[in-house]
Amino acid sequence: MMKSTQQLEQQLKRHSKAAKLEIWGKVVSFSALILIVAVVVGIIGFVASKGLATFFTNHVSLWDFLSGKSWNPGVTDANGKPEVGALPMIMGSFLITVLSAIVATPFAIGTAVFMNEISPNKGAKILQPVTELLVGIPSVVYGFIGLSVVVPATRAIFGGSGFGILSGTCVLFVMILPTVTSMSVDALRAVPRYYREASLALGATQWQTIYKVVLRAATPGLMTAVVFGMARAFGEALAVQMVIGNAALMPGSLVDPSSTLTSVLTTGIGNTVMGSLQNNALWSLALVLLLMSLVFNLIVRLIGRKGRLQ
């Protein structure tokens, strides 16, 4: 008698198979996340250690770096300080990212709404495959098309050499469109069906439902889509470098040759010797890139929080 109660007690106290699986699953998925965090921390730490060396090892003042307008790390100026002013590139990256996001967002969200709310059939048949195809086209191909189509067009319309932020924006707009569109579609799909039904049942028109209910409910997801689009625009190098002109000058207008953090980074990194000031300065650009991307991210999140459906 005693024995069987003990057995029963043991049986009850033991983790069931499902509970074991649950723990196992939690551990496995948690370690995957830890791995990603390690990767993220590793890369950020790596960039930071290299990027900060400019300031700690080479003793460049942070202010000179952020506000200087002349970028020529191999050369020292009249005071014997190296010319590492990153302002032109920071401006260039900032302008081109914001502009292309501003242009691409309405198009992408409009297309996503069309694909998801108005005509799901056509959307799935034509738009989705096309957008997915475009993500895989190498940026060098985008760059060449930009060079042979966009740059001459800009030159014909606005004069100048055709290279500049405007051409860069055009190319980036097309490049980030697929990413933003397909992520926006996912965001819209996440809005429960009964939101729409409730709104329509209240007598709202389709547009009112889309604008006042669906888009509001999907705002956080749409913001993520835009953030990723901006991130891609921000980090894109090869295509931009070919059409922006890649001249480390303050952008005087949208059609003057200028440069971005990534384009200068990519052109220079293979030509500089690791550990030298020239190389460290390029890593500092990468660090600035990370910080700026953080700021973008926070701003977009803030906007997203305000627009969310209460």
Place this chain on the structure above:
Amino acid sequence: MSKKRWWQGLGLLIIVGLGLFAYQTREVSHAGESITAVGSTALQPLVEAAGEEYTSDHLGTFINVQGGGTGTGLSQIQEGAVQIGNSDLFAGEQKSIRADELVDHRVAVVGITPIINKKVGINNLTTAQLIQVFTGKVTNWKQVGGANVPIVLINRAQGSGTRATFEQFGLAGHQSKTSQEQDSSGMVRQIVATTPGAISYVAFSYVNNTVQDVALNKVAPTEANVKTNDWKIWSYEHLYTKGQPTGLTKDFIRYVQSPAIQKTLVRQLGYLSPDQMKVERNVDGQIKQLGGAK
């Protein structure tokens, strides 16, 4: 459930068995010696092609040639991470490289010429004019006798070997004005070909009928003029090793410097062979006449 386990176990066993079998039967000769050469993208095609010929003659060796840029090549050879560092520049020209640890093997000579968009209508400039153009003293081609189009400067990236050579010998040490920069010869040629008023500079082998090459002081950019140093914008292509090379590295470098490669591949790829030169140049740019030119 247990049947499924059985099948899974069997599958795993088969995979492990196949793996062991494959490992046992691998061609041991192919696991022989291998070396890696990293660096200059301009030099890569030559070393790669030479490497292919060498490995087809010497089975069991493997020569892995990668680009990455002159800076990468020099830093990695300095670290000892690779066996050969390909460079467009003398290692001594890079401040943070301890050049005395590296041994220079010159494998080719490359001539560099200015190229201009064809519609400019110029095919000769004086050195003074070239300097004025690149330092921004003149901004329109009509000031130096061309069509009325603004000058668009295209530079190679800072630190690029082509740019360093061009500024040192083409612009007599003057720094080019900050302007557009591209990191490869192909891109530069494409942009010069399509942009009105554009000027840049590339190695001889990249000149084709889409762009106009430019004579300097009436001296044409030809190989004959490079040999005699009448055309001054040229440089060596270097293979660097850390200390004296040994084993496969030594054999391979000797092979690249041998007539088998120098008389064929080097010339087919648009380079000159160092044996063809009637002069020699050192790190500081000083020229020494060579006695009996071959």
Place this chain on the structure above:
Amino acid sequence: MMNPKTQNKVAIGTLYGVAGLVVLILLALLGYILVSGLPQLSWHFLTAPAKAFLKGGGVGVQLYNSFYLLILAMLISFPIALGAAIYLYEYAKDNWVTTTIRTAIEILSSLPSVVVGLFGFLFFVVKLRLGFSILSGAFALTFFNLPLLTRSIEDSLRTIDTTQREGGLALGLSRWETVTRVILPAAVPSILTGVILSAGRVFGEAAALIYTAGQSAPALDFTDWNPFNISSPLNPMRPAETLAVHIWKINSEGIMPDAKAISSGSSAVLVLAILLFNFAARYLGKRLYKRLTSA
């Protein structure tokens, strides 16, 4: 003030216009690539090895490398991304730690791929002594891929109606079982979109691979399938130039006379390869979805 009905019509009309314009732009782009590239294609072009400086080279090895690298990179990154996404969706508490992790992941995706490539070069190629190899390339691509893939899988999980989840839990399933048996199967089509998108990026990526998988493609012996031989197509330790890297290389330093033709031909091949991959993935995904959900 327009009345709601006219407003509705105008707005819907505009959306048609926007979508039409986007389709037009995208189709024009694809058309441009295909029209300039398709005439270059031939059996010889698709199978022959590349030539360094003579005309008549093909892209056979590069094409194969692209697929092999894609599969390896996906095999490594998909399980990690899936696990992390499940944790973020199911277990992670909604606090500042989670938010920080999410933000960090998003920021990582804005790093230019050349930085990831150099990191991969210094870490995998030099430090871990993997050399210029497919494996190094696959790891670098994993780094590059994880952020986007994790986020898109997490979003996919979130699109599944909460009733499904509640249903699973109500049946007495544990959270892990609910996720793996109920939610994941239902999310397959949308996860697939994420996978296809990141596969596309892997296919088109050049800068991250230049320093890791390398930019030379030693000839392969397609009769030798022993992964330990250097000329075997299966060997993950050999340097492998992919199609996108090849396009980059011939555009930047190529001196073969037919560089332009090869470059546009390769771009068209790339587009067709992605198309093929998309169709295959969609087809398999549909079958998987049917099997898992018995829909």
